[in-house]
């Protein structure tokens with residue numbers, strides 16, 4: 626569907642902490658984090674919050690699909706759509722799932738497949754018929770899911786760790802910096818370095834360092 630050099634971004638979920646459907650959130654939707662980025666025909670997905678369910682309905686029509694799914698981190702609002710992602714059930718599809726905040730003690734395979742464990746979910750590992758591969762990386766490394774797609778990563782300031790991404794393709798760049806806490810007294814050099822000169826920056830922060838966890842307002846972050 627894409628022209629040869631298209632660089633495309635679409636939001637499938639923009640809320641933080643919990644899904645929040647209703648009239649007040651109808652304009653941008655009530656689903657939690659999920660972003661679609663296409664570099665020509667190569668499909669990149671960022672986070673598997675509840676927005677990935679609706680994206681999956683659309684993506685299924687494109688099978689066979691090969692795509693890379695990058696997790697910023699694995700708090701519920703960024704992973705709970707994974708068991709509801711229909712293309713993962715389809716043997717024609719293949720996904721590579723990446724995360725940078727879990728090494729060395731945990732792995733993204735353990736975590737994502739653990740979401741399907743009995744009795745949390747009626748699905749199981751055998752139900753996921755798509756070809757799945759899992760890649761843990763060290764935050765700060767540059768990833769190359771395709772020879773012409775470079776993804777720089779940087780650490781964000783968030784409980785349990787989180788990875789910011791800068792996707793570079795065809796001379797353009799899009800940054801995805803979500804769930805990062807402001808430092809009240811200074812700018813975050815890691816974020817500034819990651820986003821310098823970018824064409825698009827997608828940024829989200831719910832609270833400052835000092836506020837967590839005293840004054841968290843769930844569900845209204847965009």
Ligand SMILES: [Zn+2]
Pocket residue numbers: 698700783804
């Ligand atoms: Zn989080």
